[in-house]
Amino acid sequence: MNELIININRESNTPMYQQVYQYIRTQILSGKLERNTKLPSIRQLALQLKVSRNTTQVAYEQLQSEGYIRSENKKGFFVDATISDEMLTYEPIREHQHEKNQNDIKIIDFKIGTVDQENFPLKKWRMITNKIINDSSMFSYGEKQGDIQLRKELADYLFQSRGVNTSAEQIIIGSSTQHLLFLLSLLLKQDYHYLAVEDPGYNVARELFALQSFIIDPIPVKEQGIQVERLLKSPSRLLYITPTHHFPYGVTIPVNERLKLIQWAKRVNGYIIEDDYDSEFRYIHQPIPSLHSLNSNDRVVYLGTFSKALLPSIRVSYMVLPRSLEIEYKKILPLLEQTSSAIHQRTLATFMNEGYWYPHLRKMKALYKRKMNLLHKELLKHFKNYVEIKGGSSGISLIIEVKTKMSEKMLIERAFEHGIIVYPCSKYFSEYVPQYPHIQLGLGNLCEEKIIKGVSQLAKIWL
Incomplete structure (x- = not known):
């Protein structure tokens, strides 16, 4: 197991978990930490650096999500990236630097690419x-x-x-x-x-x-x-x-x-x-x-x-x-x-x-995260195993694979008849044909009430 000599700058504006992440990432990309090298445990590294376990845990989670390291049950963390000789010229990132009368129905539009207009500055x-x-x-x-x-x-x-x-x-x-x-x-x-x-x-x-x-x-x-x-x-x-x-x-x-x-x-x-x-x-x-x-x-x-x-x-x-x-x-x-x-x-x-840009971005990220978590939760609550959710950890839309005998066109038409607009995914496929229809749901300009109502209605219509 390699000991990581990380110089934590406690006066820096860069969060400590980010400093830990950047150091290990750079060591891997430079080839100094080779594939399958065992890393200190979260607890061991926290003790060594005199930081909280949360600091090292967040750094490891980020490295794992990007594929630099892997976790093996009861064994610990290991370097997972293989860096070839021709990649050793890598220069690390510098710190500074959407048949009833539709007029009688309140439409819920899961439109793709819309944003939350109420929070525009x-x-x-x-x-x-x-x-x-x-x-x-x-x-x-x-x-x-x-x-x-x-x-x-x-x-x-x-x-x-x-x-x-x-x-x-x-x-x-x-x-x-x-x-x-x-x-x-x-x-x-x-x-x-x-x-x-x-x-x-x-x-x-x-x-x-x-x-x-x-x-x-x-x-x-x-x-x-x-x-x-x-x-x-x-x-x-x-x-x-x-x-x-x-x-x-x-x-x-x-x-x-x-x-x-x-x-x-x-x-x-x-x-x-x-x-x-x-x-x-x-x-x-x-x-x-x-x-x-x-x-x-x-x-x-x-x-x-x-x-x-x-x-x-x-x-x-x-x-x-x-x-x-x-x-x-x-x-x-x-x-x-x-x-x-x-x-x-x-x-x-x-x-x-x-x-003004960074504060606005942080505000919108928190808002969309809350909406995405709600959409994900409501889909699991109402559809259970009848849909597979694709995406949701980022962005302002996700895909649901609906395990049904209905076609994509039929799903969309059924939803529209009940005042809900959802969007097809077939146009995104070139050669691959999925087993079940895929539907795209956007959440940008939907309030939480409409997300809850929309998902509940879709489950009643489709299941």
């Missing part, structure tokens, strides 16, 4: 907008690549929260993830002809690339995410993936599999398109560092959006390009126009700069 947003509207630059089209102030704020935020080491020059602002994916397909179409995607997965991504004549290769998703073994047999050198919160299953890919993906991209001289979908809202453990943060070879394109944490109508999304693609982007930049509102971009930049 309208007063602060309006105050900032009123202040920046006097800037003469707000009366122009805005910068083609996106507001420079917002791009600088994003570079800092992405580094601190997701480990994305980038600069404002590599960040592109757009009105939506779809718009940015379309732009990316233009940049890649000359040198790449295949796109590997998750199956099931985000249908819009594969359809956008198919419009640009890319050949789509669906890769099955298993318990720990995409089947890397199948990817290795693919002719594709491009991969679109949602590794932190798989769309739509909610699976999180552990670090071992992430490292395999990075190695694959390097070996085939390709790119991973990382859509960091719903990464802000992870409820069981701290947010898992992005694929981009493990990338030392400039092989990851990173995508994110503010549509879930703020409002979809603000229309601000972003893409981080590798240096090689940044050069290609700059060649076509004169032909492009910015699709996101200059006023909304500058308002958001100021909102972040003046310290």
